[in-house]
């Protein structure tokens with residue numbers, strides 16, 4: 190529980206003083222509990238939640254000025270380079286890194302839930318083959334709520350925990366099948382002899398005709414690290430969506446589908462796809478300068494740049510860039526888009542327009558270049574983000590349901606018509 194500091198903020202309104210309690214966490218800013226403002230007949234007003242802490246959490250800490258990202262206290266750079274994605278999943282879900290025995294047990298649990306009910310595969314057929322993969326994911330993940338609803342008791346901790354395992358286990362299968370469906374290839378089923386990232390790439394790229402398809406271990410390692418870099422990120426828009434949906438007691442699979450929908454937007458998880466499209470539009474380094482002028486006149490945004498919280502650098506972008514260099518050199522790929530991205534970054538980081546606005550590369554700026562090197566098509570980039578973030582979403586859902594919570598129900602500043610009568 191947060192520490193009540195005994196300190197108070199005093200709000201003076203209409204000659205009256207309202208004392209508002211101040212609480213401290215273990216890291217980060219103190220918070221002012223504003224619920225007593227209501228008694229004064231006022232609401233607080235904070236569109237976009239720029240200065241609002243929506244909940245108390247122990248999962249992830251971000252210091253935007255120092256470029257710090259901790260998952261249960263562990264720095265993201267250590268997790269991305271020293272732990273597997275499934276170990277990070279275990280950490281986010283349970284609060285601690287697993288022992289060797291716990292890791293093996295968790296891996297087996299996930300391995301035993303990678304299949305989906307065979308009737309789920311029929312939901313894909315309702316989509317056109319050229320449907321955006323994120324539209325398909327919203328549909329098929331939401332459909333899982335129909336298979337795990339009867340008898341589900343959100344108050345039952347065992348029901349909640351098996352839900353987390355099922356979602357971590359099944360999301361790669363549904364993501365790979367989404368890709369297969371859009372390219373008209375048959376679904377490839379998960380295998381129990383492959384690691385999590387290997388299994389995903391196997392389901393993505395193996396075909397029935399190529400029974401001996403082998404996943405390149407360099408790509409599997411890069412994929413696993415990309416999953417870890419996207420696993421969780423505090424109360425971002427999609428996680429807040431999952432928490433708000435979950436606060437009504439809604440089916441968890443439906444809540445995750447809501448998170449997928451929120452992530453899809455180009456201002457959020459859809460940015461990785463938008464970065465590659467932006468690099469395609471710019472084409473060559475010679476076009477960078479005129480493009481930057483269009484950014485400054487606000488005709489376009491520099492996708493993959495800027496962040497609501499990070500005002501110095503996104504620690505994930507640093508690891509992503511290192512991984513980018515490793516993968517491309519290991520594969521002997523000389524991708525001109527990497528050179529273009531680096532030139533964009535160089536110019537942006539030395540331009541007062543971006544410096545004044547504290548705009549730096551975020552997690553999405555380099556991820557697309559690696560995903561392309563792995564062979565993943567641009568339209569699937571946000572699906573990869575959703576796959577990896579599912580564990581973060583369900584960790585926050587579990588945390589909310591592990592203690593007392595209230596249904597989320599914000600108010601508003603009403604500026605519409607006053608009451609009036611219909612005149613016929």
Ligand code: SDX
Pocket residue numbers: 421422424425426455456457458460484487489490491492493494495496497498546548551552553
């Ligand atoms: C993710 O919240 C999270 O944690 C998200 C995420 C996660 O892991 O969950 O980190 C994942 O969503 C990363 C962000 C991916 N989005 C993009 O890369 C899209 C491009 N970025 C922007 O849309 C923007 O930077 C946001 C949405 C990320 C943040 O927007 P804010 O905090 O609301 O900032 P703002 O829009 O108020 O911008 C402040 C100023 C404005 O200029 P002025 O009006 O002051 O002149 O900066 C400008 C903006 O126009 N600006 C940009 C810009 N981002 C902000 N200008 C050009 N290009 C950009 N990318």
